[in-house]
Amino acid sequence: MFHNVYSNVVKTTPLVHTITNYVTVNDVANVILASGGSPIMADEVSEVEDITTICSSLVINMGTLNARTIDSMRVAGKKANALGHPVVFDPVGAGASALRNETALKLMETINFSVIRGNISEIKFLATGGGTTKGVDAAEADRITDETLDEVVAFAKRFAAKTGSVIAITGAIDVVADADKAYVIKNGHASMSKITGTGCMLTGIIGAYVGANAANPLEATASAVVAMGLCGEMAHEKMLRLEAGTGTLRTLIIDALSNLTADVLEKGAKVEIK
Amino acid sequence: MFHNVYSNVVKTTPLVHTITNYVTVNDVANVILASGGSPIMADEVSEVEDITTICSSLVINMGTLNARTIDSMRVAGKKANALGHPVVFDPVGAGASALRNETALKLMETINFSVIRGNISEIKFLATGGGTTKGVDAAEADRITDETLDEVVAFAKRFAAKTGSVIAITGAIDVVADADKAYVIKNGHASMSKITGTGCMLTGIIGAYVGANAANPLEATASAVVAMGLCGEMAHEKMLRLEAGTGTLRTLIIDALSNLTADVLEKGAKVEIK
Amino acid sequence: MFHNVYSNVVKTTPLVHTITNYVTVNDVANVILASGGSPIMADEVSEVEDITTICSSLVINMGTLNARTIDSMRVAGKKANALGHPVVFDPVGAGASALRNETALKLMETINFSVIRGNISEIKFLATGGGTTKGVDAAEADRITDETLDEVVAFAKRFAAKTGSVIAITGAIDVVADADKAYVIKNGHASMSKITGTGCMLTGIIGAYVGANAANPLEATASAVVAMGLCGEMAHEKMLRLEAGTGTLRTLIIDALSNLTADVLEKGAKVEIK
Numbered sequence: 001m002f003h004n005v006y007s008n009v010v011k012t013t014p015l016v017h018t019i020t021n022y023v024t025v026n027d028v029a030n031v032i033l034a035s036g037g038s039p040i041m042a043d044e045v046s047e048v049e050d051i052t053t054i055c056s057s058l059v060i061n062m063g064t065l066n067a068r069t070i071d072s073m074r075v076a077g078k079k080a081n082a083l084g085h086p087v088v089f090d091p092v093g094a095g096a097s098a099l100r101n102e103t104a105l106k107l108m109e110t111i112n113f114s115v116i117r118g119n120i121s122e123i124k125f126l127a128t129g130g131g132t133t134k135g136v137d138a139a140e141a142d143r144i145t146d147e148t149l150d151e152v153v154a155f156a157k158r159f160a161a162k163t164g165s166v167i168a169i170t171g172a173i174d175v176v177a178d179a180d181k182a183y184v185i186k187n188g189h190a191s192m193s194k195i196t197g198t199g200c201m202l203t204g205i206i207g208a209y210v211g212a213n214a215a216n217p218l219e220a221t222a223s224a225v226v227a228m229g230l231c232g233e234m235a236h237e238k239m240l241r242l243e244a245g246t247g248t249l250r251t252l253i254i255d256a257l258s259n260l261t262a263d264v265l266e267k268g269a270k271v272e273i274k
Numbered sequence: 275m276f277h278n279v280y281s282n283v284v285k286t287t288p289l290v291h292t293i294t295n296y297v298t299v300n301d302v303a304n305v306i307l308a309s310g311g312s313p314i315m316a317d318e319v320s321e322v323e324d325i326t327t328i329c330s331s332l333v334i335n336m337g338t339l340n341a342r343t344i345d346s347m348r349v350a351g352k353k354a355n356a357l358g359h360p361v362v363f364d365p366v367g368a369g370a371s372a373l374r375n376e377t378a379l380k381l382m383e384t385i386n387f388s389v390i391r392g393n394i395s396e397i398k399f400l401a402t403g404g405g406t407t408k409g410v411d412a413a414e415a416d417r418i419t420d421e422t423l424d425e426v427v428a429f430a431k432r433f434a435a436k437t438g439s440v441i442a443i444t445g446a447i448d449v450v451a452d453a454d455k456a457y458v459i460k461n462g463h464a465s466m467s468k469i470t471g472t473g474c475m476l477t478g479i480i481g482a483y484v485g486a487n488a489a490n491p492l493e494a495t496a497s498a499v500v501a502m503g504l505c506g507e508m509a510h511e512k513m514l515r516l517e518a519g520t521g522t523l524r525t526l527i528i529d530a531l532s533n534l535t536a537d538v539l540e541k542g543a544k545v546e547i548k
Numbered sequence: 549m550f551h552n553v554y555s556n557v558v559k560t561t562p563l564v565h566t567i568t569n570y571v572t573v574n575d576v577a578n579v580i581l582a583s584g585g586s587p588i589m590a591d592e593v594s595e596v597e598d599i600t601t602i603c604s605s606l607v608i609n610m611g612t613l614n615a616r617t618i619d620s621m622r623v624a625g626k627k628a629n630a631l632g633h634p635v636v637f638d639p640v641g642a643g644a645s646a647l648r649n650e651t652a653l654k655l656m657e658t659i660n661f662s663v664i665r666g667n668i669s670e671i672k673f674l675a676t677g678g679g680t681t682k683g684v685d686a687a688e689a690d691r692i693t694d695e696t697l698d699e700v701v702a703f704a705k706r707f708a709a710k711t712g713s714v715i716a717i718t719g720a721i722d723v724v725a726d727a728d729k730a731y732v733i734k735n736g737h738a739s740m741s742k743i744t745g746t747g748c749m750l751t752g753i754i755g756a757y758v759g760a761n762a763a764n765p766l767e768a769t770a771s772a773v774v775a776m777g778l779c780g781e782m783a784h785e786k787m788l789r790l791e792a793g794t795g796t797l798r799t800l801i802i803d804a805l806s807n808l809t810a811d812v813l814e815k816g817a818k819v820e821i822k
Contacts, residue, residue: 254521
């Protein structure tokens with residue numbers, strides 16, 4: 001699947017309208033470019049409809065939400081829905097504050113998301129309206145392991161069936177599912193959690209991949225998750241070789257994404273279908 | 275010209291009041307420092323007059339504009355005009371939304387800009403109130419080539435005459451013009467468009483250069499454009515040598531700017547006067 | 549002291565609620581992670597009480613303050629005080645505008661800060677309500693030298709006694725004091741001032757260190773100051789070895805922080821008690 005998904009991105013340079021947090025926004029823009037897309041960040045309510053209209057997809061990331069941008073997310077999402085553009089949701093910190101909880105649930109009611117990507121605690125919150133988080137990280141108790149994997153896959157499929165969205169739960173093991181089919185992905189490295197924004201970056205890449213593969217959101221999302229994980233692995237190995245640290249790791253992840261090919265993706269993928 | 279322009283920056287460490295977008299703001303601050311200036315980012319309307327008063331120049335970049343910051347741009351610009359400080363305008367995404375279009379044209383009416391820097395689509399929009407863009411990038415049809423160069427030079431001079439601003443149109447070939455004289459600059463490398471914010475960074479550097487060379491905005495701007503292009507070339511070569519990617523490229527551009535000398539600038543400049 | 553302070557951070561992974569500027573926020577998040585903490589950036593007034601409740605400490609940095617976030621700083625600070633969480637204040641640019649001056653003094657009245665970190669001009673402004681700054685940098689006349697050191701130490705102790713806060717004045721020489729005891733720290737390198745945000749990063753690290761060492765804010769702050777300075781030195785040396793520049797320097801500082809150990813901290817510290 002990777003060749004098709006990947007070459008569609010490279011061929012079409014999808015414009016990705018991105019409403020995201022100010023913490024990791026620069027990295028998100030750079031990974032969208034490195035992945036073959038083109039990012040536009042615009043979050044003022046009076047222009048988001050114009051901007052989303054000229055784009056291929058919309059990414060909504062609620063990392064540093066506020067009253068002004070929540071409104072923009074809603075308006076942009078509805079417009080993208082009306083235009084049939086894929087919309088990707090990253091519910092950063094869902095579970096961590098009443099504002100995030102209400103915003104996430106309200107956006108879920110208002111907008112049809114093509115893809116929802118979060119850690120297991122965030123996705124559980126969306127599905128159940130409850131649970132625990134550790135700030136913007138998954139709670140220890142929620143971590144996906146080989147023991148809990150089948151259960152998480154079943155949960156992801158059920159939630160995908162309920163929402164009509166592709167559900168991407170990322171962590172040490174990643175699960176990307178629609179109602180019928182799940183990709184279990186074991187790419188990535190634990191050190192990626194030592195830099196801020198690897199989740200946000202992945203959501204940006206998904207935005208580019210589904211923007212260029214709107215008819216195929218499950219495969220596009222799974223490909224993006226593999227790409228990010230694989231680039232994280234390669235970056236980690238190079239970081240060790242260079243005797244560097246997490247500052248360099250972040251740079252090397254972007255490097256790896258910019259040098260990625262469909263062949264490398266195909267060979268490096270650690271994917272199982274459930 | 276480079277020695278004078280450059281040594282004025284290094285000697286005076288110009289403070290640059292920068293109202294810019296949150297996507298590339300960190301890189302803009304770092305390239306201003308690397309270029310010998312000192313950045314201050316402040317965008318709250320109640321303080322922008324105080325801040326611009328203690329600075330040498332003002333940069334207005336509308337990359338992620340909103341109602342609050344548009345007001346600040348207007349107030350800061352008028353104050354800088356009153357003080358006789360150079361004001362540099364980067365109309366990011368002009369042509370891409372009604373809000374950007376109106377804001378750009380309104381700011382053009384209200385503020386006397388010393389320098390306006392954008393891609394060809396953005397500058398055409400400012401000049402004609404129309405045209406096409408591809409988000410924050412220039413439209414393919416607008417690209418400056420050797421064939422269209424004379425036409426673009428004439429256009430830039432006319433627009434400079436009309437506005438009283440130095441016009442910097444940047445792309446594969448750069449044109450920096452006032453009413454009478456144009457510098458055509460062929461420094462730079464295509465890979466620079468694969469990282470976010472090289473345009474914004476250049477605008478920041480122009481802010482530092484004109485801040486230290488207020489009497490000489492044409493030469494200051496041309497020097498800044500050469501500096502950015504040349505550092506992009508050097509960074510690109512080193513990126514290839516290191517077998518790295520676009521994450522590293524961005525770091526290397528800042529490295530090159532921080533190590534630049536007037537001699538390197540003089541020797542590396544690919545400049546023609548038209 | 550370093551072993552205790554440091555191992556408490558690593559053992560507890562303190563969550564640091566960070567209300568900071570959008571210029572350096574990504575670096576602040578990455579250095580908190582590199583130091584063993586976990587950052588959450590949240591600045592909307594309706595959620596800051598929720599977020600600060602689940603955290604170990606709160607950092608308030610007024611680098612790009614605006615009416616909305618000033619309110620959030622006040623509300624978050626009062627809540628953190630009520631919960632007994634350490635609150636760290638970085639009065640970026642105090643002295644540079646009426647808005648910053650009023651905000652800084654108002655926050656000092658409203659919130660009990662465990663630690664206040666700034667350059668000498670900023671801290672003098674807080675103590676006297678006057679003085680000069682050069683934008684976000686210390687005024688030349690204020691620079692701490694061996695000649696003025698005793699005077700600065702006495703000033704820091706007096707201001708610490710008056711406020712009940714640990715006072716961290718950073719520059720070429722750093723002074724970290726409570727009412728009775730001052731650490732004079734000579735780690736660091738001048739090149740650190742050529743990248744934006746080394747002060748903000750340090751404040752973030754202090755947030756992590758005091759979050760994990762709430763009973764011991766003086767030692768926690770001094771340790772963080774040594775850590776940042778020492779990592780700056782190591783990064784500077786490596787930058788020279790690599791024939792790189794300030795873009796790389798910034799990455800190497802984060803690398804060094806991520807590879808730091810209590811032993812390296814102990815051996816590298818250039819500390820004197822006054």
